[in-house]
Each structure stands twice: as structure tokens, then as C-alpha cells.
Amino acid sequence: MKKIILLLSLKSFMFYSQVGIGTTNPDPSSVLDIQASSKGLLIPRINLSTNPVANPQKSLLVWNTDTSVYSEGFYYFNGSIWKRLESNTVWNTTGNTGTSEANDFLGNIDNKSLAIRTNNITRMRIGSEVAGNSFTNVSISLNPSTSYTGSIVSANNTLDVQSGTSAANVFGIENLLYLRNGSTVSSTFRALRNRLWNVQTANYPNVVGTLNEYRGEVTAISSFKGFTNTYDFRAGSNTTEMMGFSNEFTGQINGTITNYYGFYSGIHSSLSGYTNYYGFYQPNIGTASNRYAFFYDGDDTNTKDVVVTGTGRIGVGTNAPHSNIQAEGSLSMKYDATGTATGVYNITDNNYTVRIFNQVSSINLPNPNTCKGRIYILIGSNGIAAKTITVSGGAVIYDDVSNVTINTISSGQRYQIQSDGKDWIVIGN
Structure with a gap:
């Protein structure tokens, strides 16, 4: 039965x-x-790291107890890997609430890089650390597969500080690198690196490595700097070469280049309301013999050294000038002739040597108290009649040798005069 x-x-x-x-x-x-009113279903509890399931079938469900590789929770086998069932620890694409800054994060807990994609193409990768080898923090890449008529932007940073906002500091980009005691860099240490490579034959109307632009209206700014670079080296630093700004052009130039600038600085002349206006400004660098406000290193054959030392001396053909101006080679001073000019010929700061012809009626010199130290050479051309010489401001031309005041210049006369800040003094004839 x-x-x-x-x-x-x-x-x-x-x-x-x-x-x-x-x-x-x-x-x-x-x-x-x-069905039960006070009991549940107990799924097998397995450590997937130390006791993996042999030949798991697709859709197999287990509770993983391991926390070293996987996080604890329900996992199912999708046919190739174990996948964790979604829970309230998964970030919601429409936003999350009740988060904890100390415990909640986006990312992983293993040493694998994290990729962010759109259109199944990696746009950003947050790197991983390979101990003793390499470390990458953030990598942003763009590899367009088609042509575009709009803008192509690798990284765009926009900060909109609204009206009424009060802030101690506002930074568009702040990058800080620390090298601690014992750290060594065998090659190059860069806080910021910007590279632009053009390997195509296409024409580009403008190519800019770095663009820094500021626009402001009705602003009160105590100090404005388009670019600032500060070095603070402490005791014990061993540096072979240090450059505040380095700009190098290397490689081969093909085709035609209209203008080629190693350094270009332009300020709009429409600026108004300024106290001082500098195209280039170099603060005091001291008087040591090896300090230069400017140094052009010539090859000493076809090109000459041109320097401005810390003491303000200018050297051409020498990098150690012993005088305020020292030129190793020829000098050229401006030469002018009155030519066909008529009436009063006014000598200005654009003249040096002036040859006087008969067509002019007189010569007028600038006020000596406006140009102390300036030198002129006046030449009376052969055959001219005596020409009157006047001096602005009521000053005179005085010759110490003959103890006379010079009022005219005639044919065959020559005067080299210099301003003493009060009168013009004859220093040669």
C-alpha cells in the first residue's frame, strides 16, 4: 500500500x-x-577566493563571505565571472541621499585603474600604482573617429563665481607636487606639462601651446599678473640649472615663416589710468659679476654676446663689460645733413652728427637741462655763410679753451658739444 x-x-x-x-x-x-511567516531561505555561504565553486553553471547564486578580493554579499555567475547583486550600496544615476564622506566613494578597492567611458570609448582613466615602477593619477584621452566642424576639447574647466560671492582665493587650476626627503627623480620633474604635436599636413591658422586670458570690467585689482612663476629653494638644495621660464624651438623648419619669435610680449597701447607701463621688467638682481638682467650668448664668430649685467652695464661682444657701455667692434652714430631744409633747423634727440648746409637760416639746440650728458657734433659745410646758433631755454654754448660763447657756425668749423645740465660745453672741434 x-x-x-x-x-x-x-x-x-x-x-x-x-x-x-x-x-x-x-x-x-x-x-x-x-512560504513562511518568520523564517527565510539560507543560501549557501562560500568564500569565492579560497574555495571557488568548480565548474559553476550560469545563474548559480551564492553568498560570498570573502572580503579580501570581493566584498561580502550575494553573487551570481553570469557564465564567465561572478557578479554582485545590486544593493543600496550601488550609486544611483539620478542621485543619492544619506551618503557619508568618510565611507562612500566611487571607484574600487583593488589596485586597478578606473575607466570612464562614453560611446563605449574611454574618455578618462583614473590610474593605478605599480609599486616600484610607475604611478598615474588621472589620464584624459580623446581619439575622435570622425571629422568635426565645431570645437574639440580634451579638458575644459569652467568656474563661474557669481555676483556677491566672497572668497579668500579663487583658483582656475591648482597643481601641487611634493617631493619628500629621500625621493629621487632621475629624469624630469614637472608640475605641469602641455604638449601639442602636429603630425598632419593640414593648415592651421593659429596654433597656441598655452592661452592665458583675463577679461574684467569695473574691477579693483591691487596686483594683476598674467603669468607668475615662483621658486623657493631652501638650504641644502643642489641645483645645477634653474630656469624661471624656458622657451625652446627645436627641429627643422620647412616652408616659409614670416615672423619667428622666441619671446613676444604685447600690451595694448589703449590702456589708460596706469602709473607705470612695462613691456619687460626685471627687478634688482644684485651686483655680483655673474648676474645678468639679459644675456644673449653669441657664437663669437658670426654673432656676438650681448649682455646687460646686474650693475646695469651693457656689453656687446663681451659678457664682462668694464664700462657702462662696452662694444668690442665698430660703433655707428646717426649722421644727418640739413640738405634742402630751409628756415630754422631744430636739432632733437633723433640727431647726433649734423652737417649744416647753406639753405637753412639758423640752428636751434634743445634746452641742456632736459638732456644732461647728451653729445652732438655740428659741422659747417664748406662754403656756407655764418649760421646763427640758438639754444632753447636761454642757455648758451661755451668754449672753455677760448673762453668765449659760441653763437654762430661758419664754413669749415666743427664743434663737438655736450650738455652739462645747464649749458652746452664744447668738448672738441
């Missing part, structure tokens, strides 16, 4: 293919229907 009952039970299971636990009426849509 028992055998008959068992046979009938098995036959009923084969007909309906349903199992009910805690119920005699399992849901028709289920294979297994478990």
Missing part, C-alpha cells in the same frame, strides 16, 4: 513539476514555492 501511495505522489510531481514548501498550493508560475 505504501508503495502505491509513493508511486502516486511521484506521478503527481511529474505532472505538475511544482514543489511547495510551507504551502499545499504552490504558485503555478513557479517550480519551487517557499
Whole structure:
């Protein structure tokens, strides 16, 4: 009799293919229907790292107890890897609430880089650390697969500080690198690196390595700097070469270049309301013999050294001038002739040597108290009549040798005069 009952039970299971636990009426849509009021289903608990499941089948469900590689929780096998079931620890694409700055984060807990994609193309990669080899913090890449008529931007940083905002400091980009005691860099240490490579033959109307632009209206700025570079080297620093600004052009130039600038500085002449206006400004660098406000290193054959030392001396053909101006080679001073000019010929700061012809009626010199130290050479051309010489401001030309005041210049006369800040003094004739 028992055998008959068992046979009938098995036959009923084969007909309906349903199992009910805690119920005699399992849901028709289920294979297994478990019902309980105070108990649950206990899924197998497995350490997937130390005791992996052999030949797991797709959709196999386990509770992982490992925390070294995986995080603890429910995992299912998708046919190739174990995938964690979503829970409230997953970030919501529409925003999250109740987060903790100390515990919640985007990323992973293993030493793998994190990729951010659009159109299934990696746009940003937050790097990983390879101990003893390399370390990459953030890498941004752009590899367009088609042509574009708009803008192509690798990284765009926009900061909109609204009206009424009070801030101690505002930084568009702030980059800080620390090298601690014992750290060594065998090649190059860069706080910021910007590279632009053009390997195409296409024409580009403008190519800019770095663009720094400021626009302001009705602003009160105590100090404004387009670019500032500060070095603060402390005791014990060993530096072979230090450059506040380095700009190098290397490689081969093909085609035609209209203008080629190693350094270019332009300030709009429409500026107004300024106290001082500098195209280039070099603060005091001291008087040591090896300090230069400017140094052009010539090859000493076709080009000459041109220097401005810390003491203000200018050297041409020498990098150690012993005088305020020292030129190793020829000098050229401006030469002018009155030519066909008529009436009063006014000598200005644009003249040096002036040859006087008969067509002019007189010569007028600038006020000596406006140009102390300036030198002129006046030459009376052969055959001219005596020409009157006047001096602005009521000063005179005085010759110490003959103890006379010079009022005219005639044919065959020559005067070299210099301003003493009060009068013009004859220093040669």
C-alpha cells in the first residue's frame, strides 16, 4: 500500500513539476514555492577566493563571505565571472541621499585603474600604482573617429563665481607636487606639462601651446599678473640649472615663416589710468659679476654676446663689460645733413652728427637741462655763410679753451658739444 501511495505522489510531481514548501498550493508560475511567516531561505555561504565553486553553471547564486578580493554579499555567475547583486550600496544615476564622506566613494578597492567611458570609448582613466615602477593619477584621452566642424576639447574647466560671492582665493587650476626627503627623480620633474604635436599636413591658422586670458570690467585689482612663476629653494638644495621660464624651438623648419619669435610680449597701447607701463621688467638682481638682467650668448664668430649685467652695464661682444657701455667692434652714430631744409633747423634727440648746409637760416639746440650728458657734433659745410646758433631755454654754448660763447657756425668749423645740465660745453672741434 505504501508503495502505491509513493508511486502516486511521484506521478503527481511529474505532472505538475511544482514543489511547495510551507504551502499545499504552490504558485503555478513557479517550480519551487517557499512560504513562511518568520523564517527565510539560507543560501549557501562560500568564500569565492579560497574555495571557488568548480565548474559553476550560469545563474548559480551564492553568498560570498570573502572580503579580501570581493566584498561580502550575494553573487551570481553570469557564465564567465561572478557578479554582485545590486544593493543600496550601488550609486544611483539620478542621485543619492544619506551618503557619508568618510565611507562612500566611487571607484574600487583593488589596485586597478578606473575607466570612464562614453560611446563605449574611454574618455578618462583614473590610474593605478605599480609599486616600484610607475604611478598615474588621472589620464584624459580623446581619439575622435570622425571629422568635426565645431570645437574639440580634451579638458575644459569652467568656474563661474557669481555676483556677491566672497572668497579668500579663487583658483582656475591648482597643481601641487611634493617631493619628500629621500625621493629621487632621475629624469624630469614637472608640475605641469602641455604638449601639442602636429603630425598632419593640414593648415592651421593659429596654433597656441598655452592661452592665458583675463577679461574684467569695473574691477579693483591691487596686483594683476598674467603669468607668475615662483621658486623657493631652501638650504641644502643642489641645483645645477634653474630656469624661471624656458622657451625652446627645436627641429627643422620647412616652408616659409614670416615672423619667428622666441619671446613676444604685447600690451595694448589703449590702456589708460596706469602709473607705470612695462613691456619687460626685471627687478634688482644684485651686483655680483655673474648676474645678468639679459644675456644673449653669441657664437663669437658670426654673432656676438650681448649682455646687460646686474650693475646695469651693457656689453656687446663681451659678457664682462668694464664700462657702462662696452662694444668690442665698430660703433655707428646717426649722421644727418640739413640738405634742402630751409628756415630754422631744430636739432632733437633723433640727431647726433649734423652737417649744416647753406639753405637753412639758423640752428636751434634743445634746452641742456632736459638732456644732461647728451653729445652732438655740428659741422659747417664748406662754403656756407655764418649760421646763427640758438639754444632753447636761454642757455648758451661755451668754449672753455677760448673762453668765449659760441653763437654762430661758419664754413669749415666743427664743434663737438655736450650738455652739462645747464649749458652746452664744447668738448672738441
